Amino acid sequence: MTSARRTAVAAGVLFLITEVSAIAGLALYQPALTDAGYLGGAGADGRVLLGGLCELVLVAAVIGTAVTLYPVIRRRHESLALAHVAGRILEAALIAVGIVSVLSLVTLRQDGAAAGADEGALVAVGQVLVAVHDWTFLLGPSVVLGVNSLVLAYLVYRSELAPRPIAVLGLVGGPLVTASAVAVLFGLYGPAAHAISALPVFAWEVSFAVYLIAKGFKVFPVADRTVTAGGMRPELSVA
Known part of the structure; x- marks a missing residue:
């Protein structure tokens, strides 16, 4: 297996991990987020803690996707590639704040009940x-995610790392989920409608991941050096 193929598979697997861990974490959190009697009842602490663990895996995978793809996409546009890494780190940081808030609910339930609060x-x-x-979920895996998806999809589209119809899903889905999150922010509609707007981004990440695992990069950009009147400068060629 070549280095490019290993990179493609690693990135694809990490993207799939982000999807699975995000869905699992949110599902496991539900007693703490939606059950009005959670703090005063017997609680489902083990389930909520497992959700926190899933979201820690999500944080690592979110950063991992950007770091894994950076050496490849920087060959097309280094500044945008660096912006993508920074954006994914910001997204992961917001998710981490959300994890802390949910795990604090577990502590509040256990210690508050014990102290007779x-x-x-x-x-x-x-x-x-x-x-x-809820706010970190809206800002991180929605607003920032949409911007990150748009940047990466643009780089994938220009570099032809995957078929362009796949990249178009990200070009459409990224702005859509960000715009929808902003609409929720200003109270124009609720989370249910926002969840529907996230489907194109979900389709983009899953289809991109599956393609990378099954096929690898469609075209792998290789930076070489050519001599010009001004001396040596990097050019983009295709392997």
């Missing part, structure tokens, strides 16, 4: 922590 106070603090998670 007022139930009303527990609920009020719990609502704040849930709100922190």
Whole structure:
């Protein structure tokens, strides 16, 4: 297996891990996020903690996708490639803040109940922590994700790392999910409609991942050097 093929497979696997871990984490979090009696009841702490672990895997995979693809996409446009890495790190950081807020709910439930804290106070603090998670979820895996998807899809489209119809999904889906998140931010509609707007980005990441694993890069950009009147300068050629 060539270096380019290994890079493609690694990136594809990491993209699939982001999808699986994000869905699993959100599903496992539900008792803490939606059950009004979670803080005062027996709780589902093990399930919520497992959700936090899934989201830690998500954080690592989000950064991993950018780092793995950086040596490839920088051959097309180094500044945009670096922006993509920075954007994925920002996205991962926002997700991490959301993880901390949800795990804090577990601590609040356990220690608050043990200390005999007022139930009303527990609920009020719990609502704040849930709100922190909801806002980080909207800003990270929605607003920032959309921008990151647009940048990467543009680089994939220009470099032809994958078939262009796949890249078009990202070119359309990225701005769509970001615009939808902004609409939610200003109260134009709710999370259900926003979830539908995320489907093109989901399709983009999954189809790109599957293509990379199954086929590798369609075209692999190789930087070589050519002599010009001004001396040596890098050029983009195709292997």
